Amino acid sequence: xxxxxxxxxxxxxxxxxxxxxxxxxxxxxxxxxxxxxxxxxxxxxxxxxxxxxxxxxxxxxxxxxxxxxxxxxxxxxxxxxxxxxx
Numbered sequence: 001x002x003x004x005x006x007x008x009x010x011x012x013x014x015x016x017x018x019x020x021x022x023x024x025x026x027x028x029x030x031x032x033x034x035x036x037x038x039x040x041x042x043x044x045x046x047x048x049x050x051x052x053x054x055x056x057x058x059x060x061x062x063x064x065x066x067x068x069x070x071x072x073x074x075x076x077x078x079x080x081x082x083x084x085x086x
Contacts, residue, residue, distance in 0.1 A: 018056040021069075025049055028076055035083045045075055 029045055052067040080086035
């Protein structure tokens with residue numbers, strides 16, 4: 001949290017964009033949750049979303065796992081296909 005406060009100045013526009021990106025992924029996640037996707041897979045997707053948030057907002061802190069939009073897309077599509085959303 002201290003890192004975010006110290007580095008906020010001048011990054012508000014970028015942070016707003018990143019918030020929109022994360023929000024789109026979270027909306028997609030909620031749809032999967034609502035249709036009853038596999039619980040283990042949902043937990044994994046939630047973890048990846050959290051790691052992606054760290055990547056977007058606090059790179060210097062470091063995420064446990066590297067996550068990109070491409071990787072998220074691949075993981076989401078697999079579960080969406082499984083539950084009939086794709």
